[in-house]
Amino acid sequence: MSKKTDTVHWVYSSQDNQELAERYDVWAKEYEQDLLPENYTGPEPAVEVLLKYLSKEAKILDAGAGTGLVGQVLHQxxxxxxxxxxxxxxxxxxxRKKNVYIALHQGILGKPLALATDTFDGIVSVGTFTxxxxxxSGFDELIRITKPGGYIIFTIRPDYYQNSDFKDKQAALEAAGKWTLVEKGEPFANLPEAEPDIYLQVWAYKVC
Known part of the structure; x- marks a missing residue:
């Protein structure tokens, strides 16, 4: 097992939010150096979906932004x-060093967010719901801070969706009139070289 793979497993084995944040703090400076040579494809499929629904002037939150790879693609x-x-x-x-964001917020999905209700035209989240x-439960706050008629676009592993509570939660939110599914993409390999058997799928919902 490579040092890179060890690092990924070490981060993903975090036992709580504090430990997860601390491990990402440690990994931050080498994160892109570790991922990009493996042909990391995460941002592009989500951005392609976002382009269909949100104008260039839209106020967008990159939730679980990491080092800003999604923001960089959107800026481009x-x-x-x-x-x-x-x-x-x-x-x-x-x-912050990428100079593509007008504001940065530290927050935990699944906990109350210090962001105002109906703030964003859209939210994008890549590799975070995993x-x-x-x-x-993080969807509840994302819906709250998205304007009615706005969009929430995120990725999730198809196998994780099927074998966790995400399937029921997403359906329950739609049944409750909180959001409406507008698009579900085809599965794609997120790290085709390092993890060719691991796929992500893009989901897009319109907030009611």
Whole structure:
């Protein structure tokens, strides 16, 4: 097992939010160095979906922004009204250096967020709703801070969706009139070289 793989497993084995944040703080400076040579594809499929629903002027929150890779792609596509949120101060510091976000917020998905109701036209979250990271309950606050008619676009592993409470939670929110599914993408390999058997899927919901 490589040092890189060891690091990923070490981070994903965190026992609580504090430990997760601390481990991401440690990994922050080498995060992109570790991921990008493996042809990390996470941001692009989510951004392609976002382009269909949100204008270049839209106020967008990158939830679970990490080092800002999604924001960087959005900025390259002409989006400038971007804010970032992450559990890790170290990751946010790396995101700040990209100069693509107008504001940075430290917050924990699944807990109350210090952000006003109906603030964002859209939210994008790549690689955050996954094992040992953001729980399905995190959707409640994302819906609260998204304007009615806005969009929440996120990735999740299809196998994790099926075998966790995400399937029921997403359906329950739709049944309750909180959001409406507008698009579900085809599964794609997130790290095709390092983890060719691990797939992500993009989901897009319109907030009611």
């Amino acid at each position: 596509r002409g989006y400038g009204n971007l804010e970032a949120m992450d559990i890790s101060a170290g990751m946010l510091e790396e995101a 094992l040992g990271h953001a729980p399905s």
